[in-house]
Amino acid sequence: MRLRELWRALLAFLGVLLAAPTALGQDLGQDLGAGLSARLGVTATAADYVPTIGPDGEGLPAGRGTVAEGAQIYTRACAGCHGLGGELPGNALVGGVGTLSTSAARRTVGSYWPFATTLFDYVRRAMPYGNEKSLSDAEVYAVTAYVLHLNGIIDADSSLDAATLPQVRMPNRDGFVSAPAFQPYSR
Amino acid sequence: MQETPIAGNGLLSRRLYLRLAAAGAGSAVLLPAIANEPWERGSGQPPSGYGEPSRFARLTRERVGGHPFGPAAGSSSTPLQHLNGVLTPNSLHFERHHSGIPDIDPVRHRLTVHGRVRRPLRFSHESLLRYPLTSRVMFLECSGNSYQNTGAEAPDLTAGQLSGLLSCAEWTGVPLSLLLEEAGMLADAASGWLVAVGADASGNNRSLPLPIALGDAMVALYQNGEPLRPAQGYPMRLFVPGCEGNVSIKWLKALEVRDQPAHTREETSKYTDLLPDGSARQFTLRMEVKSIITSPSGRMRLPERGVYEISGLAWSGSGAIRRVEVSADGGRSWTDADLQTEAAALRPVRFRIPWRYAGAPALLMSRATDDTGAVQPSRDAALAGQSVQTFYHYNGIQSWRVDEQGRVSNAFA
Numbered sequence: 001m002r003l004r005e006l007w008r009a010l011l012a013f014l015g016v017l018l019a020a021p022t023a024l025g026q027d028l029g030q031d032l033g034a035g036l037s038a039r040l041g042v043t044a045t046a047a048d049y050v051p052t053i054g055p056d057g058e059g060l061p062a063g064r065g066t067v068a069e070g071a072q073i074y075t076r077a078c079a080g081c082h083g084l085g086g087e088l089p090g091n092a093l094v095g096g097v098g099t100l101s102t103s104a105a106r107r108t109v110g111s112y113w114p115f116a117t118t119l120f121d122y123v124r125r126a127m128p129y130g131n132e133k134s135l136s137d138a139e140v141y142a143v144t145a146y147v148l149h150l151n152g153i154i155d156a157d158s159s160l161d162a163a164t165l166p167q168v169r170m171p172n173r174d175g176f177v178s179a180p181a182f183q184p185y186s187r
Numbered sequence: 188m189q190e191t192p193i194a195g196n197g198l199l200s201r202r203l204y205l206r207l208a209a210a211g212a213g214s215a216v217l218l219p220a221i222a223n224e225p226w227e228r229g230s231g232q233p234p235s236g237y238g239e240p241s242r243f244a245r246l247t248r249e250r251v252g253g254h255p256f257g258p259a260a261g262s263s264s265t266p267l268q269h270l271n272g273v274l275t276p277n278s279l280h281f282e283r284h285h286s287g288i289p290d291i292d293p294v295r296h297r298l299t300v301h302g303r304v305r306r307p308l309r310f311s312h313e314s315l316l317r318y319p320l321t322s323r324v325m326f327l328e329c330s331g332n333s334y335q336n337t338g339a340e341a342p343d344l345t346a347g348q349l350s351g352l353l354s355c356a357e358w359t360g361v362p363l364s365l366l367l368e369e370a371g372m373l374a375d376a377a378s379g380w381l382v383a384v385g386a387d388a389s390g391n392n393r394s395l396p397l398p399i400a401l402g403d404a405m406v407a408l409y410q411n412g413e414p415l416r417p418a419q420g421y422p423m424r425l426f427v428p429g430c431e432g433n434v435s436i437k438w439l440k441a442l443e444v445r446d447q448p449a450h451t452r453e454e455t456s457k458y459t460d461l462l463p464d465g466s467a468r469q470f471t472l473r474m475e476v477k478s479i480i481t482s483p484s485g486r487m488r489l490p491e492r493g494v495y496e497i498s499g500l501a502w503s504g505s506g507a508i509r510r511v512e513v514s515a516d517g518g519r520s521w522t523d524a525d526l527q528t529e530a531a532a533l534r535p536v537r538f539r540i541p542w543r544y545a546g547a548p549a550l551l552m553s554r555a556t557d558d559t560g561a562v563q564p565s566r567d568a569a570l571a572g573q574s575v576q577t578f579y580h581y582n583g584i585q586s587w588r589v590d591e592q593g594r595v596s597n598a599f600a
Contacts, residue, residue, distance in 0.1 A: 037365050038317040041300070041308030048299040048309050050441035052382045052392050054449035081256045091256060101465030105576040107456065112467075115450050122452035125390030129257050132286060132388040176459065176469040 053121040057166030060120070064161040065142025067149045073139050074146045077128040086150045094150045097171060110151030114176055116168035120144045120160075141165070190543065194522035196515035197543040199494070201525050246270075248279055249347040259287030259388075262329070264351025267481045273324070273500065273528050273535045275354035277411050282418045283329055283352065286388035289438055293422035296386065298366075298406065302443035303379065305371030312422045315408060318361040322409075323428070325533045326502045328353040328474050330431035330458055334578035336585070337570060341597045346484035349597060350585065353502070355535050358426050360407035363400055363442075372444055376401060380448045383425045386440035393434045394448035395427060399472065403428050406439060428533045429504030430472040431580070433458055461574035474504030476563050477582040478511055478538070478555035489544055489593030497524070497542045502535035503557035510556040511538040517550035517586070517600050518565075524553070532558075549589040550600055566599055 051059035075084065086093035086108075096106030109119055124140045126132055135143065145160045148168060154160075160168075193200045240246070246269050253261030262283040265275050275281075282288075293312040301307040329352035335342050336349065367381075374380070379397040384390060395404070407415060407426040415421040420437030427434045433453055448454065448470070460468040478501035483489060497515075501508045507530040512521040524538035538553065555563045569583030588598035 036319060037369065038314065038319075039369050040314035040317060041306070041310050041366070041369050044299045044301055044307040044309040048297065049301045049307070050299060050384045050390075050443070052384060052443060052449040052451060054445070054447060056447070100461065100467075101463065101574075103575045105461060105465075105574060107461070107576075109456075113452075113456055115455065118450055118452055118455055121392075121449070125392070126286065126388070126452075129260070129286065132390070175465065176455070176467050178469050 053117045053124075055115045055117050055166065057117055057162060060117075060162035060165060061137040062162065063136070063138035063141055064159055065138050065140070065145055066159040067142075067145045067154065067156050069139075070142035070144070070146025070149070073135065073143050077131070077135070078143065081129060086147060093147050100172070100175070108151070109147055110153065110171060112172050112175070114170055114173050116144065116148060116153075116165055116170055119147060120165055194514065194516075195520035196547070196549050197545055198497075198513060198515050198520075198522050199541040199543060201539075201541060246276075246279060248281070249345065249351055257286075260285050262352065264347050265354045266345070266347040267351050267353070267479065267500065268346040268484045268487065270481070271498070271537070273355050273537050274411060275356055277356070277413065277416050277419070280354040280356060280410070280416070280419060281327075281329065281352045283432065284387070284389075284418070285391055288417045289387045290417065291386060291422060291438060296422055296438075296440070298423060298439055299441045300366055300370040300444070301441065302382075302445050303372065303374040304367075304444050305373060306369075308366070308370045310366065312408075315361050315406060315423065318365060320359050320408070321362055321405065322357055322359040323533070324355065324357045324531070325426070325428050326353060326355045326535045327426075327432050327435060328477075328502070328504075330433060330474065330579040333477075333581045333583075333585075336566065336583060336597075336599070337578045337581050341599045343486065343596050345486045346479055346481045346585075349485065350479045352432070353500075355500075355502075356410045357412065358405065358407045359409035359412075360405035360423075360426060363404040363406060363425070366406065366442070367401065367444070370444075372397075374444045374446055378446070380445045382441075382443040382445055382449045382451070383434070383436040383439060384441040384443070385420075385436045386438040390440075391433075391436055391453065392449065392451045393436060393453055394445070394451060394470075395425075395430075395434055395472075396470070397444075399427060399430065407435075427472075429474060431458065431474055434472060458579060460579055461577045462572070463574050465574075471580060474502075475580065475582045476503040476505065476508075476555050476557040476561045477501070478508075478553040478563055479585045480513070480551055480553050480587060483551065483589065483595045484587055485595060485597045487595045489589065489595070491593070492544055492546045494541055494543050496539055497551060497553075498537065498539045499553050500535050501526075501538055501553070501555035502533075503555065503559075503561065504533065505561060506558040507532045507534070508536045508555055509558045511536070512554045512556075513538070513540050514552045514554075515542055515549045518552055518584075521554065530558070544589065544593065546591055546593075548591060550598060551587045551589065551595075552584050552600070554584055 096111035248263035251263040298310045332352035381400045384392045424437040480499035524540040528536040566583035586598045586600040
């Protein structure tokens with residue numbers, strides 16, 4: 001019994017020796033790093049956070065905007081690149097429903113985007129192009145509402161806020177399949 | 188000396204080529220002696236602060252262009268056909284920006300780690316420089332690279348114009364796992380996600396599965412030995428090895444740990460792969476095995492008949508390149524090229540093989556295999572099962588046609 005354990009220990013030791021060149025070459029840096037990491041992060045506060053708005057709406061700001069308000073902001077800040085009705089080719093926000101399985105697929109907010117929260121998140125961080133982050137949260141709700149209305153997804157008398165935006169169901173909500181598995185990759 | 192073809196239409200054995208080269212050297216035409224060139228007399232230029240290439244060898248990026256609605260939203264490509272070895276000089280690394288290149292003061296820049304963590308943390312650029320750094324030679328490829336070859340006709344473009352949204356550098360940075368460990372992750376390491384956000388005007392953001400983030404992703408600070416270029420994310424960028432370039436968020440400002448992906452614009456509206464039935468694949472992050480002959484390549488002209496070196500690059504987002512085969516007869520016969528870079532995961536290799544151009548038309552191709560056994564597909568196979576509107580992640584075999592006049596052009600074969 002004892003001999004067998006000894007034998008096992010010897011085999012395990014040999015295994016370590018055999019694995020050593022790769023283990024030393026590839027993993028040592030990281031193992032050492034974890035042990036000797038400087039750990040210089042300082043406590044962050046809510047003011048430092050950079051939230052991304054996902055489908056659950058967590059982190060949505062206060063404020064509220066109507067389709068009617070959105071129409072005015074859109075005409076002033078968005079129509080130049082997207083067209084008055086959101087139809088400008090290359091930058092279209094509207095149309096294309098029913099085309100995705102054809103050779104003339106047109107991917108727009110209405111035909112392709114699975115979540116309305118994505119529209120809010122994107123407009124808030126990246127639009128209007130060249131004057132990014134210039135709209136207030138209420139204005140972003142309003143523009144989001146207007147673009148959804150242009151696509152026939154919400155009514156003309158609608159408004160959006162943190163409670164109602166995540167409730168909007170997009171036409172292509174179930175149009176995506178996620179890649180099957182994410183394999184950790186390291187060697 | 189007897190040449191023995193190793194495959195159809197003039198491919199030669201490397202050993203013979205070396206002997207031919209040696210023999211050729213002895214029989215070189217003697218040029219009339221020139222007593223003294225101007226640069227052999229008097230003094231040259233003094234040392235300089237930041238070096239410049241020779242005025243006879245200045246290279247520039249290709250397809251430097253912006254979006255019709257905004258020049259800052261554009262891209263430029265690495266001139267692959269003019270480079271050799273595997274590294275891309277920093278000034279020639281491909282670019283893709285969504286709202287231009289920000290001019291970031293590193294003293295004011297902060298990286299925040301927040302979300303599902305025990306201790307939300309803030310890191311300065313200076314503090315990250317004190318962390319244990321790792322260096323690794325890796326490629327970065329835009330998932331839209333080579334998209335022009337998914338169209339109906341082969342456009343007459345150079346290798347760089349077609350596939351130059353691929354570059355390679357030695358990247359040095361802090362392993363992402365160190366920063367996440369310091370913040371104390373609360374999300375499940377197997378199913379959780381990380382949302383990275385950039386500090387540029389577009390605030391570009393992408394969700395990354397934690398298994399990938401904790402694997403070998405880094406916060407990169409140096410590129411080929413020098414601080415990152417502004418176009419590559421100065422002062423810091425996320426670098427996600429082997430994955431489509433868009434997830435390696437530049438000007439990295441925040442990392443938010445989450446239980447679910449955020450479904451940002453860049454991972455729903457863009458960078459998703461439409462299928463013929465109208466559904467779309469999402470989070471297809473890994474870049475697959477691929478290669479391209481960079482010389483001879485599109486829009487070059489072979490000046491005369493004779494021996495040329497076929498040379499190119501091969502890479503894979505899944506591992507190391509194990510093998511590159513080359514054909515000079517449109518895929519009827521293949522032979523192995525020499526791999527002249529030590530194989531390592533995610534490091535491109537330079538492949539070479541001698542070839543005699545006898546003046547007959549030729550169709551040059553390369554086919555890479557990685558160490559997972561994945562083989563680069565033909566163009567038809569790469570496009571099979573995709574919507575005609577899909578252009579991301581194209582990795583089909585590149586064919587170059589050489590005609591009787593020595594002109595080289597892009598071909599679908």
